[in-house]
Amino acid sequence: MTTARQQAGVGLIPDAAAPILQISGLTVVSRDKPTVHIVDDVSLTLRRGEALGIAGESGCGKTTTALAIMGLLSGGLKRTSGELTFFGRNGTKPLHKLSGAAMRKVRWASISMVFQGAMNALDPVKTVGAQIAEAIVLHEPRLSRSAVLKRVSQLLDQVGVASKRSVYYPHEFSGGQKQRLMIALALACRPELVIADEPTTALDVITQAQILDLIGELRRELGLSLLMITHDLAVLAQACEKIAVMYAGQVVETGRVEDVYRFPQHPYTARLLDLLGADDAPGTLPEPIPGNQPRPDARPVACRFHDRCAFATERCATEAPLLREVSPQGMVTDHWARCHYSPWAGGRVPDRPAGTATVDGKQEVL
Amino acid sequence: MPPAHTGGAAPGGTAFDGTVPGGAASGSREADAAARLARGVRPTDAHLAAAAAITQQERSGRLARIAYTARRIVATPQGALGVVILLIFVVLAVFGHWIAPQDPNAPTSFSADILTGPSGAHWLGTDENGRDVMSELILGAQTSMLIGFVAAMVSSVIGTAVGIVAGFSGGWVDRGLTLLDDWFLVLPLVPVTVLAASLLGSKATNLPLGQTMVLIIVIGAFGWAGTSRIVRAEVMSLKSRGFVERSRALGASHWRIMTRDILPNVMPLVLANAVIYVSLAILTESTLSFLGLGDPNRFSWGQMLEHAQSAGAMAAGNFAYYLPPGICITLAVLGFSLLGHSIEPLFDPRLKERR
Amino acid sequence: MEGSVHEGSAIDESAPLLEAVGVSVRYRVRGRHRGAARYLTALDGVNLTWREGETLALVGESGSGKSTLGRVLLGLLPPTSGQVKYGGLPITKAVERKLRRDVQLIFQDPYQSLSPRSTVGTQVSAGLEIHEIGERGVERTAIGLAALSAAGLNPPEVYWRRYPHQLSGGERQRVVIAGAMALGPRALVCDEPVSALDVSVRAQVLNVLATLRSQRGLSLLFITHDVRLARQMSDRIVVLYRGNVVEEGSTATVLADPQHDYTKRLLAAVPSVRVGSR
Numbered sequence: 001m002t003t004a005r006q007q008a009g010v011g012l013i014p015d016a017a018a019p020i021l022q023i024s025g026l027t028v029v030s031r032d033k034p035t036v037h038i039v040d041d042v043s044l045t046l047r048r049g050e051a052l053g054i055a056g057e058s059g060c061g062k063t064t065t066a067l068a069i070m071g072l073l074s075g076g077l078k079r080t081s082g083e084l085t086f087f088g089r090n091g092t093k094p095l096h097k098l099s100g101a102a103m104r105k106v107r108w109a110s111i112s113m114v115f116q117g118a119m120n121a122l123d124p125v126k127t128v129g130a131q132i133a134e135a136i137v138l139h140e141p142r143l144s145r146s147a148v149l150k151r152v153s154q155l156l157d158q159v160g161v162a163s164k165r166s167v168y169y170p171h172e173f174s175g176g177q178k179q180r181l182m183i184a185l186a187l188a189c190r191p192e193l194v195i196a197d198e199p200t201t202a203l204d205v206i207t208q209a210q211i212l213d214l215i216g217e218l219r220r221e222l223g224l225s226l227l228m229i230t231h232d233l234a235v236l237a238q239a240c241e242k243i244a245v246m247y248a249g250q251v252v253e254t255g256r257v258e259d260v261y262r263f264p265q266h267p268y269t270a271r272l273l274d275l276l277g278a279d280d281a282p283g284t285l286p287e288p289i290p291g292n293q294p295r296p297d298a299r300p301v302a303c304r305f306h307d308r309c310a311f312a313t314e315r316c317a318t319e320a321p322l323l324r325e326v327s328p329q330g331m332v333t334d335h336w337a338r339c340h341y342s343p344w345a346g347g348r349v350p351d352r353p354a355g356t357a358t359v360d361g362k363q364e365v366l
Numbered sequence: 367m368p369p370a371h372t373g374g375a376a377p378g379g380t381a382f383d384g385t386v387p388g389g390a391a392s393g394s395r396e397a398d399a400a401a402r403l404a405r406g407v408r409p410t411d412a413h414l415a416a417a418a419a420i421t422q423q424e425r426s427g428r429l430a431r432i433a434y435t436a437r438r439i440v441a442t443p444q445g446a447l448g449v450v451i452l453l454i455f456v457v458l459a460v461f462g463h464w465i466a467p468q469d470p471n472a473p474t475s476f477s478a479d480i481l482t483g484p485s486g487a488h489w490l491g492t493d494e495n496g497r498d499v500m501s502e503l504i505l506g507a508q509t510s511m512l513i514g515f516v517a518a519m520v521s522s523v524i525g526t527a528v529g530i531v532a533g534f535s536g537g538w539v540d541r542g543l544t545l546l547d548d549w550f551l552v553l554p555l556v557p558v559t560v561l562a563a564s565l566l567g568s569k570a571t572n573l574p575l576g577q578t579m580v581l582i583i584v585i586g587a588f589g590w591a592g593t594s595r596i597v598r599a600e601v602m603s604l605k606s607r608g609f610v611e612r613s614r615a616l617g618a619s620h621w622r623i624m625t626r627d628i629l630p631n632v633m634p635l636v637l638a639n640a641v642i643y644v645s646l647a648i649l650t651e652s653t654l655s656f657l658g659l660g661d662p663n664r665f666s667w668g669q670m671l672e673h674a675q676s677a678g679a680m681a682a683g684n685f686a687y688y689l690p691p692g693i694c695i696t697l698a699v700l701g702f703s704l705l706g707h708s709i710e711p712l713f714d715p716r717l718k719e720r721r
Numbered sequence: 722m723e724g725s726v727h728e729g730s731a732i733d734e735s736a737p738l739l740e741a742v743g744v745s746v747r748y749r750v751r752g753r754h755r756g757a758a759r760y761l762t763a764l765d766g767v768n769l770t771w772r773e774g775e776t777l778a779l780v781g782e783s784g785s786g787k788s789t790l791g792r793v794l795l796g797l798l799p800p801t802s803g804q805v806k807y808g809g810l811p812i813t814k815a816v817e818r819k820l821r822r823d824v825q826l827i828f829q830d831p832y833q834s835l836s837p838r839s840t841v842g843t844q845v846s847a848g849l850e851i852h853e854i855g856e857r858g859v860e861r862t863a864i865g866l867a868a869l870s871a872a873g874l875n876p877p878e879v880y881w882r883r884y885p886h887q888l889s890g891g892e893r894q895r896v897v898i899a900g901a902m903a904l905g906p907r908a909l910v911c912d913e914p915v916s917a918l919d920v921s922v923r924a925q926v927l928n929v930l931a932t933l934r935s936q937r938g939l940s941l942l943f944i945t946h947d948v949r950l951a952r953q954m955s956d957r958i959v960v961l962y963r964g965n966v967v968e969e970g971s972t973a974t975v976l977a978d979p980q981h982d983y984t985k986r987l988l989a990a991v992p993s994v995r996v997g998s999r
Contacts, residue, residue, distance in 0.1 A: 407870070409863035413870065416877065417862035417863035417865075420866075420881055608829075608833030608834035608835075609836040612828060615795060615821065615826035616900075617851050618851050631836060
């Protein structure tokens with residue numbers, strides 16, 4: 001799969017590149033119940049030109065993290081602590097301190113977003129060209145009409161939509177093309193960082209592969225930094241250099257994709273990778289992880305994964321593990337995990353011990 | 367249990383195929399049921415015990431649910447206020463004959479003290495015939511409540527039925543009903559009711575409630591179009607939802623789908639609309655009565671306004687005569703609106719837990 | 722009366738469970754093309770055989786006609802031309818009733834396939850009422866509870882009075898599965914049963930289906946664009962492309978040695994996680 005990943009622009013950026021976005025200690029709570037931490041002390045660094053994928057299942061806090069960066073948290077949520085620092089071309093900006101107006105300037109012009117379910121986010125009564133032009137004019141009001149139109153056709157070219165189709169309405173495009181248009185919209189103001197929330201989830205495999213290729217091409221051409229949010233570890237592997245796995249509001253493992261996928265250091269990551277069934281013979285099903293991810297208001301104390309973990313000990317139920325740098329191969333590779341027992345003997349979390357219960361017939365933990 | 371699966375294309379003759387006459391070949395209902403049981407799920411004793419408990423609870427649970435719903439309505443200030451207002455009017459409507467100081471229809475009620483102001487004997491003064499205004503006001507509640515409730519019910523039932531059938535059937539049935547709907551929708555309610563009430567009025571003596579029945583029929587029959595329009599739109603969107611198709615795949619009849627799947631989902635809409643329609647019906651009755659098309663044998667607030675006006679009470683500044691009926695109409699409408707707003711969320715289970 | 726309905730309509734046990742013979746579906750599209758009415762061909766003369774006990778995967782991208790074919794097989798959509806046979810019989814009214822009970826449909830979106838205003842219990846026992854299975858009251862409730870248990874929702878009485886919004890996506894999908902299982906079906910048609918679910922929940926739901934299959938000899942038909950799902954669950958794959966069957970064969974063969982260009986493209990597009998192989 002080396003070629004596919006290279007095609008997608010992965011691995012082009014040296015690790016030493018300067019950071020473009022630094023998240024430290026981000027905590028987001030529910031306004032009604034301030035003790036419920038939706039996102040709990042998340043720290044991540046994204047380097048310029050790099051692609052970082054945040055993986056996790058629905059409810060783990062990955063989308064909330066993205067919205068917090070954009071300053072777009074919904075009314076029911078509140079950021080209580082944490083710093084979000086953006087190192088842009090025009091200077092360093094502490095996003096967490098910006099006023100609404102200042103944040104609006106950063107949004108789209110410096111950081112833009114491809115939203116989840118984006119295919120329905122286009123206005124059905126305006127032509128797609130007009131919608132892209134609108135975004136440009138909003139941030140660069142002094143641009144001449146011809147310059148705007150030129151930029152629109154250039155953007156459509158870039159995302160692989162014929163520029164003469166700018167006068168068409170959204171319903172005249174297929175799902176994959178609409179996703180391309182959403183990407184064009186995100187690039188309209190030449191941002192440095194793009195946040196893509198499940199950019200390929202609603203698409204079928206062939207279209208998904210095309211969109212991933214497009215994202216890779218754009219990263220190469222424009223030197224974009226990418227923060228991708230996805231539940232699909234296979235998609236993530238194809239599009240990103242770095243991964244952060246989130247579970248129940250916390251980052252449980254982060255590192256380079258190669259390291260994390262080959263030498264997973266958190267049992268949750270290991271089980272998620274098993275579930276992809278990459279090497280299973282046809283007709284076999286991977287063993288499911290028993291139970292469900294706990295809701296934010298019902299998370300177990302100590303290690304939040306311990307009640308679903310095949311390797312859990314008493315320590316896991318009493319003492320909260322910290323996110324520690326681990327060096328499973330004896331080398332420092334910026335690989336971090338939140339598990340008492342990492343680095344694991346043998347370099348990775350072992351396969352599930354024999355004889356553990358399956359989910360069938362077993363009561364679910366709500 | 368990864369290799370949970372038989373592997374390879376299992377041919378038709380698996381174990382269960384041999385033991386179970388899988389198709390309709392067996393013919394008889396018993397054999398068929400046995401086959402299904404072998405393939406399907408078999409309740410254990412624990413399931414039977416739990417089922418018995420659930421059935422028991424479902425029987426006794428109905429009353430508790432109604433009580434619970436009532437408590438929730440009263441729990442909000444608006445709901446409580448609406449309930450209090452309406453309760454007062456309902457009590458007046460039901461027990462008005464006993465509560466009212468005098469029977470304004472009785473010949474003895476007429477007196478020479480006409481259009482007097484409020485006094486100890488007549489709290490709201492007297493009308494142009496010397497009758498007690500207070501008593502007329504109390505008896506008027508009955509007419510308004512009766513017409514409001516029944517007319518709203520008639521129009522809601524017709525509107526819901528037409529809306530569901532039109533939205534669910536589609537095709538020419540939908541086109542026909544929508545055309546009818548449009549036609550009723552553009553008819554101006556008041557002039558048409560005036561016309562209908564005056565045409566039907568002469569035949570009214572044979573009807574159970576006389577002229578009042580005419581008003582109910584007219585207001586009810588001309589008001590369904592709005593409801594059916596909203597219901598139809600909602601049904602169109604519900605129709606494409608997965609659970610309706612699931613019902614179809616289960617083999618549910620159209621009737622079952624309309625009554626069991628679609629009706630509960632449009633009920634909140636219908637109820638909210640019905641409550642608004644009660645207000646509208648009360649107002650229409652008042653208008654018609656004010657125009658002299660009311661039931662001469664009954665008292666109603668609209669009629670009182672008409673009498674007050676033609677007797678010159680307004681010009682004479684006889685507030686106690688013409689203000690109270692107006693206030694009552696406003697209060698009744700307000701009460702129903704408040705109730706409507708607090709009922710709506712209760713029918714949506716998704717909203718039940720909040721607050 | 723059930724017996725009399727089916728007299729003379731004996732379902733041949735050796736015949737395929739469901740069979741599509743030259744099925745075409747054309748939709749009339751709004752607007753005209755050079756004066757003639759425009760049609761959209763969703764299925765173009767498709768032949769398909771689904772045998773008892775077999776797990777079949779209908780694979781294709783959106784617009785390939787796979788969902789349309791599923792609906793046609795279930796008799797929910799009449800084909801423009803061609804025929805569907807259940808147990809060797811054309812779908813008449815009597816056969817259709819039988820089909821409705823024996824072959825159940827599991828939908829893609831568990832958030833849409835349950836009515837928001839009815840309890841789990843009501844919806845699980847709906848099929849029992851429709852087909853008049855068991856006695857109203859305790860017996861039907863018990864069958865419904867047993868079906869919830871079979872779908873892995875334990876203890877079932879806890880779920881009985883819940884509303885769909887109180888359940889997670891995986892639990893809703895199990896409720897739908899329970900509603901189907903209550904009828905003791907021969908087969909399930911699963912239209913993208915897990916594509917709306919999270920990875921770990923996906924595995925749980927698939928395991929429930931696999932367990933039901935092995936315990937009760939269910940035949941399964943998966944309608945999916947997810948090649949991974951087809952690989953994990955199916956015995957045989959049928960690849961649909963623009964309303965035509967372009968490739969068909971045992972899962973192992975088709976995946977190892979795809980013949981048609983479209984199948985090759987489809988397989989190549991599946992993202993791989995084997996980053997370690999570089």
